[in-house]
Amino acid sequence: MKVIVINSGSSSIKYQLIDMPANIVLCSGMIDRIGLEISNLTYVTQTTKVEEALTIRDHKVGLEKIASLLMDEEIGVIKSTDEIEAVGHRVVHGGGSFSKTVIITEEVKVKIKQLFELAPLHNPANLEGIIVASTIFNQAKQVAVFDTAFHQTIPVIAHKYALPNYLLTENKIRLYGFHGTSHKYVSENAIHYLTQNSFSKDSKIITIHLGNGCSMTAIKNGKSVDHTLGFGPMNGLIMGTRSGDVDQSIIFYLVNTLGYSLEAVNTMLQKQSGMLGLTGYSDLRDIEANAENGNVDCQLALAMNAYRIKKYIGSYVAVLDGLDAIIFTAGIGENSSYIRKLVCTDMSYFGIELDEAKNELRSKEIREINTIDSKTKILVIPTNEEIEIANQVFELLMK
Known part of the structure; x- marks a missing residue:
């Protein structure tokens, strides 16, 4: 077929x-x-x-x-x-x-x-x-x-918001999660890799999908248990044009005090914020190039991007009660040694020790970029959402 x-x-x-x-x-x-x-x-x-x-x-x-x-x-x-x-x-x-x-x-x-x-x-x-x-x-x-299917295993303690109960039961407002095909694909590959390298089948991993859209998933024994994106693919990490996490009161201030319409705020948060809003560029390749040439806004934006990822690593280590590996994937995660270095610097408390020479290598295969002594594996796994989708399509049509 x-x-x-x-x-x-x-x-x-x-x-x-x-x-x-x-x-x-x-x-x-x-x-x-x-x-x-x-x-x-x-x-x-x-x-x-x-x-x-x-x-x-x-x-x-x-x-x-x-x-x-x-x-x-x-x-x-x-x-x-x-x-x-x-x-x-x-x-x-x-x-x-x-x-x-x-x-x-x-x-x-x-x-x-x-x-x-x-x-x-x-x-x-x-x-x-x-x-x-x-x-x-x-x-x-x-x-x-x-994309939401893989995250159906997230427990109610994590997917329910602290809003009136009827908004979940009647209106289905909850954390859904996204990039599910990517997180599923790379997590299954990571678990296979870890078990081949003498790790227990009981795994605790964090997958970090970094592209124009970005998300992270805490995965325990192959199941998604928490995720940075929620009801819509807008919160969590800083993205190409999306803001990621913001204080909700900012929205009310923009509308009630500064006179923005709700439509204008939505456009701002979805299409004019994130790395674009911080630097004027939405493509990370452009931002890294300008940062290397001394652009202060680009340097700060990259540091903020990595800082947000590090915060979620810390929270997900707590959720998982430990950590076997972190996985970088998608266009930025696979190709930006700059971002990976920023994220993995000063993370020794979590057993994350980056080998800078390995970090600069490029490959289409799964690879370790951690030091030999690193307690936590740092893996770069090229995602293949297309293969994952094809498998699911074939399984459905063959039933």
Whole structure:
């Protein structure tokens, strides 16, 4: 079964065409920096690699470009869209409606749209991917895999807010958690790695997913028990354009005293804050480059970013009552030695000792970047949300 996985993020599209159940990747690639002046496209098959800098205005344009490459007469990997039996879509927020992978119907699309307000940077892009893919791969089953599913194991003590009870029972307001496919994939790989290296099967790990969106998960014995993102993918860590944690009273002050509308505050917190608000840049590569050239705002923003991550490591060590490993993953987590160094500095109390030479190495494989004497493993594990999504799609359709 050929499954194409489309992961439409807030500013990127990742895609893989996978032959299931063998997990053979026939084609993969991504487009990032969508909506900026110059976007980067990669398209990789077993014999071809295309890299191109071009303008990608939005996700629709991006998906159309990907489809044209897949069916290109010279470098394509399919001759007809009929070869694609299933399309797996990453959907960020399932709310109270979705706790497992589902075949997409018109009703499912409506419910995804109803959740736009809870994930305004993602669910619209996810739905756009579904709509466009439905026209391009019109003979394939369209399947949604929800980021919130992995976090259904978070206990009530952690997922319930200290609000009137009816808001949970009647309105389903609770911590849902996000980036679930990524946290699930890398945690399973980490646990396998640790057990092979003489660690107990009873594991206590923290996964740190750092991209344009960022989140951390406390995972005990393979199950998510706490997570930095909550009702929507907006709180917790400092992100590309999202603020992360703020004092709620700031919102009331902005509205009641400074005269901001609620819509303006929402736009500010979702699209104008985070690293963008602190530096004028949303892409960490730009921020690191300017920090190295002496930009004080960029230097401070990077320090604040790492400080927030360190605070959550400390709290999750308490939740887990110990720590076997921390895992860095996703675009920033896998590629930014700068951020990893900032996070792991002065963390010896938790047994976290970074090997700076190992930290500078690059690899597509799982790797340790801790010192030999470090009590806690520091692992860099490339995430593969697409493989995880393909597995879930195949399992659903084979039932």
